[in-house]
Amino acid sequence: xxxxxxxxxxxxxxxxxxxxxxxxxxxxxxxxxxxxxxxxxxxxxxxxxxxxxxxxxxxxxxxxxxxxxxxxxxxxxxxxxxxxxxxxxxxxxxxxxxxxxxxxxxxxxxxxxxxxxxxxxxxxxxxxxxxxxxxxxxxxxxxxxxxxxxxxxxxxxxxxxxxxxxxxxxxxxxxxxxxxxxxxxxxxxxxxxxxxxxxxxxxxxxxxxxxxxxxxxxxxxxxxxxxxxxxxxxxxxxxxxxxxxxxxxxxxxxxxxxxxx
Amino acid sequence: xxxxxxxxxxxxxxxxxxxxxxxxxxxxxxxxxxxxxxxxxxxxxxxxxxxxxxxxxxxxxxxxxxxxxxxxxxxxxxxxxxxxxxxxxxxxxxxxxxxxxxxxxxxxxxxxxxxxxxxxxxxxxxxxxxxxxxxxxxxxxxxxxxxxxxxxxxxxxxxxxxxxxxxxxxxxxxxxxxxxxxxxxxxxxxxxxxxxxxxxxxxxxxxxxxxxxxxxxxxxxxxxxxxxxxxxxxxxxxxxxxxxxxxxxxxxxxxxxxxxxxxxxxxxxxxxxxxxxxxxxxxxxxxxxxxxxxxxxxxxxxxxxxxxxxxxxxxxxxxxxxxxxxxxxxxxxxxxxxxxxxxxxxxxxxxxxxxxxxxxxxxxxxxxxxxxxxxxxxxxxxxxxxxxxxxxxxxxxxxxxxxxxxxxxxxxxxxxxxxxxxxx
Numbered sequence: 157x158x159x160x161x162x163x164x165x166x167x168x169x170x171x172x173x174x175x176x177x178x179x180x181x182x183x184x185x186x187x188x189x190x191x192x193x194x195x196x197x198x199x200x201x202x203x204x205x206x207x208x209x210x211x212x213x214x215x216x217x218x219x220x221x222x223x224x225x226x227x228x229x230x231x232x233x234x235x236x237x238x239x240x241x242x243x244x245x246x247x248x249x250x251x252x253x254x255x256x257x258x259x260x261x262x263x264x265x266x267x268x269x270x271x272x273x274x275x276x277x278x279x280x281x282x283x284x285x286x287x288x289x290x291x292x293x294x295x296x297x298x299x300x301x302x303x304x305x306x307x308x309x310x311x312x313x314x315x316x317x318x319x320x321x322x323x324x325x326x327x328x329x330x331x332x333x334x335x336x337x338x339x340x341x342x343x344x345x346x347x348x349x350x351x352x353x354x355x356x357x358x359x360x361x362x363x364x365x366x367x368x369x370x371x372x373x374x375x376x377x378x379x380x381x382x383x384x385x386x387x388x389x390x391x392x393x394x395x396x397x398x399x400x401x402x403x404x405x406x407x408x409x410x411x412x413x414x415x416x417x
Numbered sequence: 418x419x420x421x422x423x424x425x426x427x428x429x430x431x432x433x434x435x436x437x438x439x440x441x442x443x444x445x446x447x448x449x450x451x452x453x454x455x456x457x458x459x460x461x462x463x464x465x466x467x468x469x470x471x472x473x474x475x476x477x478x479x480x481x482x483x484x485x486x487x488x489x490x491x492x493x494x495x496x497x498x499x500x501x502x503x504x505x506x507x508x509x510x511x512x513x514x515x516x517x518x519x520x521x522x523x524x525x526x527x528x529x530x531x532x533x534x535x536x537x538x539x540x541x542x543x544x545x546x547x548x549x550x551x552x553x554x555x556x557x558x559x560x561x562x563x564x565x566x567x568x569x570x571x572x573x574x575x576x577x578x579x580x581x582x583x584x585x586x587x588x589x590x591x592x593x594x595x596x597x598x599x600x601x602x603x604x605x606x607x608x609x610x611x612x613x614x615x616x617x618x619x620x621x622x623x624x625x626x627x628x629x630x631x632x633x634x635x636x637x638x639x640x641x642x643x644x645x646x647x648x649x650x651x652x653x654x655x656x657x658x659x660x661x662x663x664x665x666x667x668x669x670x671x672x673x674x675x676x677x678x679x680x681x682x683x684x685x686x687x688x689x690x691x692x693x694x695x696x697x698x699x700x701x702x703x704x705x706x707x708x709x710x711x712x713x714x715x716x717x718x719x720x721x722x723x724x725x726x727x728x729x730x731x732x733x734x735x736x737x738x739x740x741x742x743x744x745x746x747x748x749x750x751x752x753x754x755x756x757x758x759x760x761x762x763x764x765x766x767x768x769x770x771x772x773x774x775x776x777x778x779x780x781x782x783x784x785x786x787x788x789x790x791x792x793x794x795x796x797x798x799x800x801x802x803x804x805x806x807x808x809x810x811x812x813x814x815x816x817x818x819x820x821x822x823x824x825x826x827x828x829x830x831x832x833x834x835x836x837x838x839x840x841x
Contacts, residue, residue: 164631168630247622318664330587333516351505361679
């Protein structure tokens with residue numbers, strides 16, 4: 157046990173036995189929280205980001221880069237608020253992103269690959285781990301929710317595209333198919349049919365948003381960063397609101413009814 | 418008493434469970450039967466549908482060709498075919514698409530501005546991937562309305578799924594051994610790298626007293642104990658690692674794959690097939706659907722506006738074909754491998770099968786009776802908000818030439834025996 161740990165236990169006032177029981181209880185809480193938030197954040201991302209995260213041929217330079225960070229910062233920001241406010245633990249965002257990626261890969265394996273026969277190459281998910289860890293680190297350094305939202309929120313979006321490009325670049329090689337150019341991602345989406353997902357349903361870059369180096373990625377990233385600042389502020393407060401216990405005072409009649417007089 | 422109640426509950430639960438299990442049959446085909454009749458009878462009419470084979474091995478090809486007419490009396494409830502995707506209706510990626518065409522134009526992208534009342538030619542080449550027996554239909558999907566499915570045929574895929582491969586070569590020369598597995602190992606590797614760093618960061622904190630001790634210490638205003646200088650240094654290191662690793666990986670992979678393209682989002686266009694003038698004018702004077710008799714009966718005034726003598730050979734709607742069995746040309750129009758369950762056994766019964774001379778107008782009634790109306794769930798004409806029917810009439814001239822006309826109009830359900838009797 158480190159000196160710091162001994163001092164923490166001493167200041168907390170817990171007896172050695174109580175500290176031991178508390179530790180055991182914490183593992184139950186960790187397990188329960190992990191499962192609960194794994195489900196919650198997975199559901200949230202599937203409903204909000206949805207197909208952009210699900211399919212490789214939805215990962216464009218405009219909407220995917222914009223929608224994913226803005227949606228994926230929500231629950232991590234709320235968890236950050238809760239963990240920091242009550243425990244000074246800068247692990248909320250990392251935990252959220254970690255639980256998400258575990259849940260997502262489980263669903264890709266079991267639901268999409270084993271049950272639906274879709275190849276993994278079609279459903280490579282994005283990860284927010286880089287941005288989430290940076291967000292937690294910034295919180296630890298600045299120790300202030302407003303500054304965390306301002307700098308951390310922006311960095312959260314900034315790291316999204318570069319950290320995922322390493323996984324996804326192979327899917328944007330050019331191939332020739334039926335005399336036309338396609339990316340490997342387009343070809344995968346075409347080759348392995350999704351009966352209920354025609355090509356036109358993709359909400360992807362279809363315009364001429366020409367900017368730096370002919371790509372719209374960094375414009376979308378900057379805008380996503382801007383939105384993430386506010387998303388972080390809002391969801392930190394949502395996390396606080398959902399973790400605050402309030403008591404409604406009992407009136408005289410209620411007390412009589414409950415036999416508390 | 419309690420024991421008996423528990424046992425009783427257990428029995429009930431078993432019963433419910435078995436019932437539910439039994440009721441949930443595996444869904445492998447015929448999803449198109451869930452669509453409304455007006456959708457199936459007044460939008461796309463598929464004809465000349467052929468399947469090159471009904472048995473393929475994994476990696477072997479099957480070609481589906483067809484033509485379809487976009488019905489002139491297009492339902493108001495269905496969006497116009499301004500954006501259309503050429504597809505196939507199979508249970509997921511058990512087949513892969515190799516190439517597809519609409520009027521000979523490559524159909525990987527969606528098409529714009531298809532025209533009502535015109536014909537298009539469909540071609541889809543697929544390969545077997547997952548062994549099994551599947552229903553294979555041609556299909557187009559219309560933006561705002563969804564899939565419009567053609568007739569289906571059972572096709573068997575033999576062999577082993579493990580033998581499947583789909584190699585591709587990129588324009589810049591990279592060889593992709595199998596599209597199924599391309600890039601997956603790299604993606605998983607990077608996710609593991611990030612996950613390991615994340616797990617280490619979380620473990621750094623949860624190895625210490627976690628919840629109650631930290632909460633109590635915070636309450637006592639001793640948060641200085643909760644985050645030490647070492648923690649701060651670890652945080653700075655973590656931030657630096659995340660920034661450096663993210664951008665290093667970005668530049669590294671850009672150097673490995675310098676030539677990439679964005680997702681392709683353009684749309685294709687093709688003019689329809691040359692206009693086939695209808696050789697007849699058809700005016701439906703009365704149409705009934707006999708519910709208990711499973712029969713559609715139509716009375717029409719038909720005028721031969723062509724210069725050829727014509728006979729009615731077939732009425733086709735919602736992929737069901739009612740063929741005039743007395744007309745050899747009509748029988749010859751049935752491909753030998755066309756699914757028999759979509760050919761009405763009774764065929765098409767006509768009140769007057771005599772040839773229609775050029776310029777002649779005649780009132781003809783036809784009777785299309787088959788259990789297929791119920792099997793295909795087309796009897797829900799009754800619950801449609803738009804009680805009209807549609808279909809194609811195939812007429813044949815004396816030299817066996819085929820001509821196509823559209824027929825449609827309001828239809829009324831009847832629940833008693835034959836009210837629109839065929840003329841004797």
